[in-house]
Amino acid sequence: DGGITQSPKYLFRKEGQNVTLSCEQNLNHDAMYWYRQDPGQGLRLIYYSQIVNDFQKGDIAEGYSVSREKKESFPLTVTSAQKNPTAFYLCASSLAGPQFFGPGTRLTVL
């Protein structure tokens, strides 16, 4: 089955720790995206990547980092510099036109 997988589904972090969220796709899509979702605020773009070894900041990149070493993978690291990281994180990919989403990772800072 083709699709996008995210892991873990739930993640708990202590303040001051970095954590990495995984996103993998087997759709052969060139572009991949990370969004943050907070209640009542819709989706906000963190980073996106159009090709391997290249990525661009979105609207709220501060406190986050990404890499794109393989076409299939686009991991997101939430660093200790992100002051309010508790949120639902969604990964997406596209070839052209619509984006297709993974199931999401809910991150909670304890």
Add this chain to the structure above:
Amino acid sequence: AQSVTQLGSHVSVSEGALVLLRCNYSSSVPPYLFWYVQYPNQGLQLLLKYTSAATLVKGINGFEAEFKKSETSFHLTKPSAHMSDAAEYFCAVSDGTRVNNDMRFGAGTRLTVKP
């Protein structure tokens, strides 16, 4: 720059009633428009898309949307609501190019279906 506005953060309908979720867009180029649905603690699922072909677009689960350029609208409708339609719905716009596929989402509309 592109943007979308969804009118009404919450909509409540009775089972069997018409569903109407409103979306207005702003775009400096011919837009590509999308509706997505999100069930609790899940990702977004594409319902339908408009890509400059027919202005009335049919999607999954009995939903459809009509592109009206004069009104800059792309409202989502379903003739008869079902309990399983309760979810959050997002309208989105992009310029559709492969080079700059920068999709913008509305804030979402939560649909409640009453028995």
